[in-house]
Every structure is written in structure tokens, then in C-alpha cells.
Amino acid sequence: MANFETVMGIEVHVELSTKSKIFCGCSARFGDEANAHVCEGCAGMPGTLPTLNRRVVEYAVRAGLALNCEISRFSRFDRKSYFYPDLPASYQVTQLYHPICKNGHLDIVADGKTKRIGINRIHIEEDAGKLVHDDWDDCSLVDYNRCSVPLIEIVSEPDFRSADEVVAYLEKLKATLQYLGVSDCKMQEGSMRADINLSVRPVGSEKFGVRTEMKNMASLKSIARAIAGETRRHIDAIESGETLIQETRRWDDNKGFSFAMRNKENAKDYKYFPDPNLMPVIVEEEYIREIRASLPELPEEKKARYIREFGLPEYDADILTGSRYLVAVFERAADICKNPKEASNWVMTELLKLLNDAQMQPEDMKFSPDSLGTILNMLTEGKINRAVAKKTFAEVFESDVDPVDYVRKNGLMQVSDTGSIEPVIREVLDANRKAVSEYLAGNEKSIQFLIGQSMKALRGKGDPQVVRDLLIKGLDERKG
Amino acid sequence: MSISRQNVETARKTGQEFRSGAVPISEHIEKTISGIQKEEPRNHCFVTLFEEQAHKAAIRVAQKLRSKEDCSLLAGVPVGVDDTMMTRGRRTTCGSGTLEHFIPTFSATAVQKLEDAGMIIVGKLNTDEFSMGSLTQTSFFGPTSHPADETRVAGAAAAAVASGVISCALASDTGGALRQASAGCGVCGIRPTYGAVSRLGLAAFASSMDQIGPIASDIRDCAEILNIISGKDPCDSTSVEIDKIDLSRIDSFSLSGLRIGIPSVFFESDTDPFVKASFHEALDALRSEGAVTETFSLKGLDQAVAAYAVISCAEASANLSRIDGIKYGFRAPEAKTLSEVYERTRSVGFGSDAQKRIMLGNYFLSAERYEEYYLRALRVKALIAKGFASAFRRYDVILSPVSPSLAPKKEPYDTLSMFEEDFFTVPASLAGLPAASVPCGKNPDGLSVGLQMIGPHFSEAKIVGAADAFLRIGGGQKTQGGQK
Numbered sequence: 001m002a003n004f005e006t007v008m009g010i011e012v013h014v015e016l017s018t019k020s021k022i023f024c025g026c027s028a029r030f031g032d033e034a035n036a037h038v039c040e041g042c043a044g045m046p047g048t049l050p051t052l053n054r055r056v057v058e059y060a061v062r063a064g065l066a067l068n069c070e071i072s073r074f075s076r077f078d079r080k081s082y083f084y085p086d087l088p089a090s091y092q093v094t095q096l097y098h099p100i101c102k103n104g105h106l107d108i109v110a111d112g113k114t115k116r117i118g119i120n121r122i123h124i125e126e127d128a129g130k131l132v133h134d135d136w137d138d139c140s141l142v143d144y145n146r147c148s149v150p151l152i153e154i155v156s157e158p159d160f161r162s163a164d165e166v167v168a169y170l171e172k173l174k175a176t177l178q179y180l181g182v183s184d185c186k187m188q189e190g191s192m193r194a195d196i197n198l199s200v201r202p203v204g205s206e207k208f209g210v211r212t213e214m215k216n217m218a219s220l221k222s223i224a225r226a227i228a229g230e231t232r233r234h235i236d237a238i239e240s241g242e243t244l245i246q247e248t249r250r251w252d253d254n255k256g257f258s259f260a261m262r263n264k265e266n267a268k269d270y271k272y273f274p275d276p277n278l279m280p281v282i283v284e285e286e287y288i289r290e291i292r293a294s295l296p297e298l299p300e301e302k303k304a305r306y307i308r309e310f311g312l313p314e315y316d317a318d319i320l321t322g323s324r325y326l327v328a329v330f331e332r333a334a335d336i337c338k339n340p341k342e343a344s345n346w347v348m349t350e351l352l353k354l355l356n357d358a359q360m361q362p363e364d365m366k367f368s369p370d371s372l373g374t375i376l377n378m379l380t381e382g383k384i385n386r387a388v389a390k391k392t393f394a395e396v397f398e399s400d401v402d403p404v405d406y407v408r409k410n411g412l413m414q415v416s417d418t419g420s421i422e423p424v425i426r427e428v429l430d431a432n433r434k435a436v437s438e439y440l441a442g443n444e445k446s447i448q449f450l451i452g453q454s455m456k457a458l459r460g461k462g463d464p465q466v467v468r469d470l471l472i473k474g475l476d477e478r479k480g
Numbered sequence: 481m482s483i484s485r486q487n488v489e490t491a492r493k494t495g496q497e498f499r500s501g502a503v504p505i506s507e508h509i510e511k512t513i514s515g516i517q518k519e520e521p522r523n524h525c526f527v528t529l530f531e532e533q534a535h536k537a538a539i540r541v542a543q544k545l546r547s548k549e550d551c552s553l554l555a556g557v558p559v560g561v562d563d564t565m566m567t568r569g570r571r572t573t574c575g576s577g578t579l580e581h582f583i584p585t586f587s588a589t590a591v592q593k594l595e596d597a598g599m600i601i602v603g604k605l606n607t608d609e610f611s612m613g614s615l616t617q618t619s620f621f622g623p624t625s626h627p628a629d630e631t632r633v634a635g636a637a638a639a640a641v642a643s644g645v646i647s648c649a650l651a652s653d654t655g656g657a658l659r660q661a662s663a664g665c666g667v668c669g670i671r672p673t674y675g676a677v678s679r680l681g682l683a684a685f686a687s688s689m690d691q692i693g694p695i696a697s698d699i700r701d702c703a704e705i706l707n708i709i710s711g712k713d714p715c716d717s718t719s720v721e722i723d724k725i726d727l728s729r730i731d732s733f734s735l736s737g738l739r740i741g742i743p744s745v746f747f748e749s750d751t752d753p754f755v756k757a758s759f760h761e762a763l764d765a766l767r768s769e770g771a772v773t774e775t776f777s778l779k780g781l782d783q784a785v786a787a788y789a790v791i792s793c794a795e796a797s798a799n800l801s802r803i804d805g806i807k808y809g810f811r812a813p814e815a816k817t818l819s820e821v822y823e824r825t826r827s828v829g830f831g832s833d834a835q836k837r838i839m840l841g842n843y844f845l846s847a848e849r850y851e852e853y854y855l856r857a858l859r860v861k862a863l864i865a866k867g868f869a870s871a872f873r874r875y876d877v878i879l880s881p882v883s884p885s886l887a888p889k890k891e892p893y894d895t896l897s898m899f900e901e902d903f904f905t906v907p908a909s910l911a912g913l914p915a916a917s918v919p920c921g922k923n924p925d926g927l928s929v930g931l932q933m934i935g936p937h938f939s940e941a942k943i944v945g946a947a948d949a950f951l952r953i954g955g956g957q958k959t960q961g962g963q964k
Contacts, residue, residue: 040586044802046574046683047566047588049716079798081845083822090801142806271845273794273854276688279717 004238006231007208008160008198009120012173013151014183015127015191016059022126022150023050023093030189034132034143042148044088049277052077056150057100057281059182060124061291063152064101066176066298067119071288075100076280077124080270085142086129094125094153096272100281106176107300110168117169118157125151152182158197158208163227167220170194171322175299178324184363187219194223200234209234210244214251214258226251230258302327310340316348325362326351328369336373337380346372350390354397367400375403387460388412416463418470421454424462425470428454429478439475447471491557491647491701498556499545505556505600509538512558512602516645524624525640527563528571529603534558541598552708555598559705560640560649563604564611565591565692566681574683575607575619578803578810578829588681589716590650590692590709597708605649606636609834610800611685614657614883614901615664617893618833625890627665628926632887635661637695642667642928648696648705652682654689655788656882656905659917662695663882663930666919668947669695670702673937674912675720677706678713684799686792689909699918699951703727703944710940725941733945735953736770741875743778749903751884758921758929759881765955766879773879778871780863781907787864788906789899790844790857796834797841803829836895865911872936877946880904882917882930908934918947920955931955 021028024041041048064071076098079091104119127149132141154173160166174185174192185192194217199209214230217223229251237244249258297305299321306317320326326347333343351372355362372393379389384407392403392412407413415421429436432453439446447468454467497503513531520526541556561567564574566584573579587595595601608618615633616624626632627643634642635657637649642665651658653671662669670693677692684690694705703725712721742763763773780787805811805825812824827835844853871878881904908915913934920931931950935943 040584043807045584045586045808046572046579046582046802047584047586047681049680051715051717081798081801083801083804085806085818088802088807090804091798269847271798271842271847273798273845273850276686276795277684277718 003202004200004231004235005161005203006198006200006227006234007158008166008196008227009158010156010160010166010169011195011197012154012156012170013127013193013195014063014154014177014185016056016150016152017181017183017191018053018055018059018150020053021148022053022056022124023148026148028149030146030191032145034141034145036145038144038147042088043144044090050093050275052278052281053150056124057283058291059150059180060100060122060152061283061288062180062295063154063177063182064104064122065288065292065295066180067101067104067106067122067154067173069101069104069119069122071283072098072100072102073283073285074098074280075124075283077275077278078272079275080272082268082270084128085140086131086144086147088129088144088147092126092128093275093278095123097274098280099123100283106169106172108165108168108172110162110165115159115165117159117165120155120157122152122154125153127151158199163224166196166227167224170220170223172299175322175324178363179296179298179327181296186361186363188361196223196227196230198227198230198234200231200238209238210246212244212246212258213248215248215261216250217253222251222253225253225256226258229256233258306340306344310334310344312341312344316344319352320344320347323362325365329365329372332369333372333376336370337376339376339380342376342380343372346376346393350393351397354394358397365397367396368402371396371400371403378403378407382416382463383407383413385414385461385464388414391460411459412461414463415458415461416466418466421458421462421466421470424457425454425467425474428457429471429474436475436478440479447475450475489647490698491554491559491696492698492704494557494647495552495554498542499551499553505542505545506535506538508556509534509558509600509602512646516602516640519643519645522625522630523627523639523643523645524622525606525636525643525645526560526603527573527575527606527619527621530567530570530601533570534600534602537595537600541600544598552597552599552704554648554704554708557599557648558602558646559594559599560603560605560637560646561591561594561601562637562649562651562692563607564652564683564685565650566683567591567601567604570604572604572683573620575609575611575616575621576803576830576834577620578825579808580620580810582809584681586681588692589678589713591681593709594650594705599708602646605640605651607652608657609831610683610796611652611654611657611690612796612834612837613898614655614660615888617888617898618831620831623890626887626927628928629887632889632927634665634887638662638665638667638669641665641695641697647698648694648701650692650705650709651695652685653691653693653909654685655792655899655902655909658693658695659905659915659930659932660883660901662917663919663932664887664928666922666928666930667695667697668699668702668916668918668951669693670699670706670916670940670943671908671914672706672710672940673720673722673914675718676710676722676914676938676940678709678711678716678719680713680715684795686795687799688795689788689792689912699916699944699947700727700730702916703730703940706940722938723941725944729941730945730948733949734770735766735946735949738766738771738877738946739875740766740771740773741871741878742773742775742880743781743878743907744775745778745781746880746904747775749884751881752886754886754921754923755881755884755929759879759931762920762931762950762955763879765953766950769949769953774875776871776874778864778867778907780860780867783860784864784907784910785899785903787857787860788902788910789840790853791861791910793837793841794844794854794857795841797838797845800830800834800838805829833895833898861910864907868907868911868913868934868936876935876942878934880932880934882932886923886927886929904932908932913937914940914943916943916947918951918955920950
């Protein structure tokens with residue numbers, strides 16, 4: 001295995017988050033009832049014509065600029081013909097000959113090293129619908145909601161040598177596109193899909209090996225597994241003298257193996273030609289300038305600023321800026337509580353833990369952006385203690401409650417006046433004579449147990465410092 | 481049988497009679513429909529009649545006229561529409577067995593504009609399957625008969641107008657169907673500049689050349705209809721705004737000094753002697769009015785038919801691939817698997833000519849042939865467009881016959897020889913130029929020939945002016961039997 005190197009290029013399809021589809025006025029929303037968003041145009045009725053959604057061009061140019069591409073002043077749409085029931089016109093409108101963006105790059109960090117990945121091109125195209133197989137009636141039904149949802153396809157150079165690099169690239173790409181607001185990049189919902197072109201060659205060889213294309217990976221983890229599995233298959237074939245053929249394969253994550261797609265798929269001639277129904281897209285310099293000026297701060301710049309301005313550790317800054325959704329929670333919280341470090345700590349520990357426990361991605365968070373800052377302010381002002389703050393945040397995360405309301409309704413305000421705490425302390429000391437005598441005998445750890453009992457009696461709301469001080473005072477009194 | 485021209489009222493005159501109240505719209509519509517029904521067994525011009533809808537529309541339009549609502553000059557006038565144009569809620573077959581029972585959910589922009597103007601669509605006219613042909617020979621519903629000779633074919637829109645059952649119609653023109661149909665039946669037709677009329681709702685044959693235009697017995701009616709249907713449509717990215725034709729200025733159009741160019745290959749072609757003679761007489765007539773004619777060479781014209789065949793088949797192959805038996809239309813009932821659905825549906829559903837063109841188109845676009853055929857055809861197209869552009873710096877209009885032969889017999893045809901019939905008409909299609917066909921002669925058997933007038937982009941007004949002047953001097957009225 002050490003004698004071989006894997007060479008990979010990636011084609012990433014990203015659904016753009018425009019309100020409407022690329023060539024008609026239908027909603028591009030995901031997850032609605034089947035065929036809720038279909039008109040004559042996206043159903044391929046005779047006599048229909050496409051009209052280009054300008055927002056699609058804008059989003060593609062935004063992505064191109066963020067990925068350091070040249071923006072083509074002239075680009076054009078082509079038809080790619082093939083028959084399949086999810087493609088109503090029996091051709092997909094795409095950009096083969098004149099893509100909107102070319103020659104870009106994206107810098108990634110993998111195995112502790114920074115590497116520049118070349119981007120060959122970005123082109124605009126339309127998505128196809130979806131077949132739904134109804135086993136009960138033994139038939140296939142088609143849902144055209146996704147037909148003509150705009151996509152960009154980002155084609156990398158064959159610059160990848162390891163699965164780590166691929167994963168780092170996809171994570172960076174996802175973060176960047178999310179920052180730009182051009183896509184939500186949800187792999188599980190198919191709004192970001194990656195096809196891997198992979199070949200294997202002896203280390204030191206300049207010549208590329210036979211390349212296979214792998215499709216159908218639904219997560220970064222399955223992509224990493226697919227790369228490992230396919231690399232193994234290539235090496236096995238090379239070592240046992242088998243001939244590899246250039247083909248498209250479907251990764252089966254359960255079986256841990258890729259399977260050749262039917263030969264027909266591979267023998268396809270798509271009969272590309274320019275779509276006569278659409279005018280070429282002419283982009284003016286001024287337009288590019290305007291979009292460039294409107295680009296948001298991107299992950300790298302943001303990370304550097306967090307380290308510089310807020311003094312965050314590099315690791316934390318890296319994780320935070322890895323998702324615009326984490327950034328949104330962090331920046332809002334830091335802004336409200338005026339304590340970026342504290343806000344960062346909460347995101348890094350509490351929020352990531354909550355996400356992990358719930359098996360959720362940052363983009364799936366639903367709570368109000370102000371909530372964390374509000375909780376942190378209550379904490380700083382002594383209105384709640386840390387335990388209550390965590391509990392409240394978990395509640396906010398779970399069901400987007402208003403934190404102030406939640407604390408009030410559940411009577412969780414911190415109790416710190418000695419008048420209310422003293423009687424409780426007395427009761428606790430009276431009821432736990434064993435611990436008291438242990439403490440008095442010099443076992444100072446017993447005070448933790450007594451603090452716990454006191455907090456329990458105060459239903460968690462006691463100010464821990466006040467409770468501790470009063471306990472020590474009470475114990476001292478009992479020293480006799 | 482043939483109805484003499486004098487009996488055919490112009491659409492504008494009919495419209496005037498409605499506005500003045502001299503003739504009730506409903507009565508006229510009823511007469512029109514019964515007229516069509518009477519002629520139909522012989523003519524076979526219509527695929528579907530909209531009897532009930534037309535009556536309802538007549539009542540609605542009459543109401544509008546009474547309440548002095550803003551209506552066009554043609555409000556209430558019955559019109560026929562080529563069956564390649566979508567009519568909402570009313571059957572639209574595209575002349576194909578694949579769409580024999582297809583009812584669209586929207587109307588073509590041109591159709592909608594006619595109806596908004598108060599014109600009444602009485603029915604859908606027979607058409608070649610997805611417009612692949614000119615004289616209805618490839619229609620699933622059988623060919624339309626020529627008004628003068630039942631054994632010959634004709635374009636349905638032109639035949640219906642020529643036989644007098646309607647005064648005007650909308651037709652589509654890709655390689656010349658509208659012009660050849662008009663010429664064959666001795667009526668007028670205009671293929672507008674590409675983009676002047678929205679293609680939305682026109683079933684696509686070759687999208688880069690398809691255009692909708694008017695056919696009428698009177699060139700001014702054509703202009704009036706063109707004014708109604710033309711203009712930028714936000715739903716057709718290739719459509720453009722064009723100036724309306726000012727009909728009040730047509731009377732003053734003078735042929736004197738009109739610079740006419742004739743590409744020399746048009747004289748060298750294998751053309752029917754009667755067509756040739758009529759064309760020369762037309763030129764003589766124009767010269768006698770002071771027009772100046774000159775022959776010139778236009779590069780690429782000898783390859784125009786080939787380029788047209790490649791481009792139109794290529795585009796058609798993609799345009800027609802949506803007819804797959806999945807979503808609407810005919811599906812082969814015996815098909816079991818997905819590939820059988822595609823193969824059986826398309827090989828049973830499409831007629832043989834459509835299938836040939838689809839096969840050719842796929843061949844021209846295949847990865848190995850793309851450059852050799854498709855890209856070469858595009859270069860010829862560009863060359864011809866350039867040649868026209870420079871010619872129009874010297875000439876106001878370019879003239880030619882419309883079709884090299886007289887209306888053909890109802891006989892088996894072959895696809896390749898059908899392409900040859902397009903020799904005179906495809907150059908304007910390739911260059912996206914406006915071109916009119918006006919009658920310029922009729923042989924003793926009543927078979928007509930047309931004169932084609934091609935102008936620069938957006939010169940519809942000039943073409944109409946020249947055509948009208950030519951008709952005024954009697955260019956299209958004479959029967960040239962004795963002179964042969």
C-alpha cells in the first residue's frame with residue numbers, strides 16, 4: 001500500500017438557495033408535498049420556454065469570486081440529452097462549452113499542512129426530479145419538485161492525495177458557500193453532493209492510472225470510507241494484474257464496496273449542443289465589481305480576526321468559523337454579553353455538546369440568535385447560576401424558549417440573600433450530623449457534600465459562593 | 481372548386497362590419513363554422529373545430545364591442561390557428577399521434593394576443609407532425625387537399641384561407657412552411673424577423689428558427705395580425721420589441737427606385753419552368769414601376785439546405801425527446817420496462833419522417849460527428865447571415881421564388897427531397913430575416929406560385945409596403961396560362 005498514491009478530483013453539486021427555480025417561477029423549496037412546485041415549464045410540456053433566473057447568475061458569480069475564479073464575461077447554456085423519468089424535457093440545461101467561472105483555487109489545511117486545491121471550473125445547471133419507488137404497488141412515481149432547482153457544479157483539479165484532504169476541502173467549501181448565503185449545503189438533503197474521481201498510481205509515477213468515478217455518498221464519513229474502499233479495490237486490481245476500466249460506480253456504504261453502474265450509463269453520448277432558447281450570459285466588469293464588494297467576510301479572514309481581536313485560541317477560532325451558523329450564534333452572543341471569550345467557550349463546549357447529543361448539524365439549529373447572549377448576561381449579573389444557565393440553554397436549544405421567561409416561570413432566579421439561605425443551611429447542618437462531624441474532624445472534602453445538599457434544598461438556585469460562605473460560617477460556629 | 485378572390489372579404493372589412501353593427505358576430509361565426517364543416521370532407525384543413533367555444537367567444541366579444549371597450553380592428557373576426565400552437569383547455573395535437581388527445585393548460589402568447597384582441601379562434605389547422613414539413617404530408621391526420629386540385633397537397637392554413645372559409649390564420653415557419661403554404665395556395669404570408677413574435681406555446685421543432693406568422697388573402701390583413709401578435713414576451717428570452725407597422729402609410733409606398741437584389745444561384749437552380757417564368761414576369765412588372773434589379777452572389781447559399789437540415793434535425797432531436805410516454809400523450813400500452821416505454825412509445829407514436837429526422841439529429845450531435853456536421857452547419861449559417869447583412873447595404877429587398885415546384889401530388893415523399901423544396905426559403909430562416917410570400921401567378925390548373933420578399937431584420941413594414949405595391953400593380957392577380 002505504501003508504494004501507491006491515490007489521485008483524486010472532486011465534482012461537487014451544490015443546490016443554490018434561490019427562492020424560485022432556475023427557469024420558471026416555481027418555488028425551489030425543499031421538503032414539501034410531492035409535485036407541489038411544478039408548472040408546465042419544469043414538467044417539460046410542449047411549447048414551454050426557459051427564462052433565466054438572474055439570481056442564479058449572481059450566486060454563481062459570488063461562489064466563483066470566493067473561490068478565486070476568473071469570471072467569464074461570456075457564458076452560455078448547453079443541452080445535455082438523456083432519457084430518464086426524472087428529467088421531463090429529456091435534456092438537462094447545463095454549461096459545457098462556456099462555464100461561468102474558471103481557474104480558481106481553495107486553500108485547505110489537512111494533516112497540519114496548508115495545500116492549494118485547484119478549481120477547474122464552476123458551471124450552472126438545473127437539477128432533475130426524484131423517483132420514488134412504491135414497493136407496495138410495485139411501481140415508481142416521480143416527484144418534479146426538484147426539477148430545475150438551480151445547481152452549481154464545482155469541478156476541482158486532480159489535486160487530492162488523501163481522504164483527509166478531500167474531507168477538509170468539502171468542509172471548507174461548505175463553510176464558504178454557507179457564508180456566501182448561496183446554499184445551505186445539506187448533504188443529508190442532497191443540496192450538496194460530491195462525486196469522486198479516483199485513480200491509483202505507483203509513488204513517483206507521473207502518469208495517471210485508470211480513473212473511476214464514484215457517486216452516491218451521503219456524508220463526509222461515507223466519502224472517507226468510499227475513498228478507502230475504492231483505493232483498496234484499485235490496488236488489489238493492479239497487484240493481481242486485473243484491468244481496471246474507466247467507469248462510473250455507485251458506492252454502497254453498507255456493503256463497503258462500489259458497484260459499476262449499468263454499462264449503458266457509461267456508454268452515454270449526451271449529444272451536447274447550445275440551447276437555442278437561452279441567450280448567452282454577458283457579465284459586465286461593473287457587475288463583477290459590485291458583487292465582489294458585497295462579499296461577506298470569509299472563514300479565513302474571520303478566523304484571523306477572532307484570534308487577533310478576541311484573543312481566542314486558534315483551535316477554537318477554527319471550529320467557530322467552520323460554520324456560518326456557529327458564527328452567527330457566537331457573534332450575536334458576544335455582541336450582547338460583551339465578552340467574546342465567554343461566548344466562545346459556551347459555543348465550543350455547551351453548544352457543540354448539544355449538537356453532538358442531538359446528532360444535528362449547525363445549520364439545523366432553530367433557536368433565536370439572541371438567547372445565548374441573554375443567558376450569559378443573566379449569569380454575569382448573578383441572576384442565575386452556572387448550572388441554571390446550562391439548563392436554560394439546553395431548553396433554548398431544544399425548544400427555542402425565551403430564556404428570561406423560562407427562568408422566571410420555573411422560579412430559577414438565583415437566591416443570594418443570606419436571609420433566605422441561612423435557615424436552609426441550618427436545616428442541612430442539623431440533618432447531616434455525620435458530615436458535619438467529619439468536617440470538624442478535619443476532612444474538609446465533606447463540605448462538597450454539604451454544598452450539594454444545600455443546593456438541592458435550594459432547588460439549584462442558590463448562589464454557590466454565598467452558600468459556601470454561609471456553610472463555612474455555620475460549621476465554624478459548631479466547632480464549639 | 482375555387483372561390484374567386486373578389487368573394488373573399490378582408491379581415492379588416494369584416495371587423496369594420498362588426499363594429500358598425502352591420503353584421504352580428506354570432507351569425508358570422510355560425511356561418512363560418514358551417515362553411516368549414518361543409519368544405520371539410522374535401523379540404524381536410526382542420527384537425528379540431530372549437531364550435532362551442534367560438535360561439536361563447538362571439539357573445540363575449542359582441543358584448544365588449546357594444547360597451548365600447550377597447551378592441552382591435554379585428555375584434556370578432558374568425559381565425560384559424562396552426563395545431564402546433566397551444567390553446568388552453570382545447571385539444572392541441574401538433575399533427576402527431578403522440579399528442580392525439582393532448583389538452584394544454586396554457587395558450588401560446590400569440591394565440592392569447594389574438595384572443596385578447598377579440599379575434600375568435602374557430603379551430604385548429606392541420607399541420608405536419610411537429611411542423612416537420614410544409615404541406616401537411618407528414619400529419620398524423622392525413623394531408624390537406626389543395627383547393628384547386630384534390631389530388632394535390634397544401635398547407636392547411638393557406639388552403640383554408642384560399643378556399644374562403646376563413647380570412648386569416650396563424651401558421652408557423654421554420655424552414656419555410658408558412659411561405660410555401662401561402663405560395664402554393666396563392667395567398668399572402670409573412671414570416672417575421674426571428675424574435676418578433678413570441679414562441680411561447682409553439683411546440684418546438686427547431687427553436688433557433690421557429691417563428692409564428694400570419695397568413696391571409698390580403699397582405700394588409702397580415703400586417704394587422706402581425707401588429708397584434710408581435711412584441712417582446714418576458715417568457716421568451718429570444719423575443720424582442722419591434723415597431724408596429726403603420727398601415728396608413730402603405731398607400732404611399734412607391735416601387736420606384738426600390739433596390740432589389742437577386743442571388744445568382746437562385747437563377748441557376750433546378751426550378752419548375754412555370755415558377756421561373758412567373759418569377760421573371762414579376763421582376764419585369766417591378767422594373768416597369770421603376771424598381772432596380774441586380775443579381776449578386778451570396779456565399780454559402782449552395783450549402784443552405786444542408787446546413788438547415790443539420791441544424792433543424794439536431795434541435796428537433798432534443799426538442800422532441802420530451803415526448804417519451806412518461807408525463808403526457810401516447811404511451812405504448814404493451815411496454816413493460818422503462819426502456820420499452822421509450823422505445824415502443826417513440827417508434828410507434830412518431831411518424832416515419834419525424835423518426836428519420838430525430839435519428840439524423842442524434843447522429844449530427846453525436847460526439848464524433850458534432851464538429852463535422854453541427855459546427856460546420858453553424859459556420860454556414862453565420863456565413864449566410866453575414867452575406868445577407870452586407871447585401872442589405874446595397875438592396876432594400878431580396879427576391880426569389882418561394883418554392884421550386886408546384887404543389888405536389890398526394891404521393892409518398894421522401895425526407896431528403898422534401899429538404900430540397902426548401903431551397904429558396906431556408907436562407908432567410910437561417911439568417912433570422914423577415915420574409916413574405918405574395919402570389920405572383922397561377923397556372924391554368926389553378927396551381928399558384930409565390931414571390932418571396934426578404935428584408936433586413938425588423939423591416940416588416942418595408943416588406944409589407946413592397947408586397948402591397950406589387951399586388952396593387954396586379955403582380956399577383958394574373959393567370960398566366962396563355963403566356964406559357
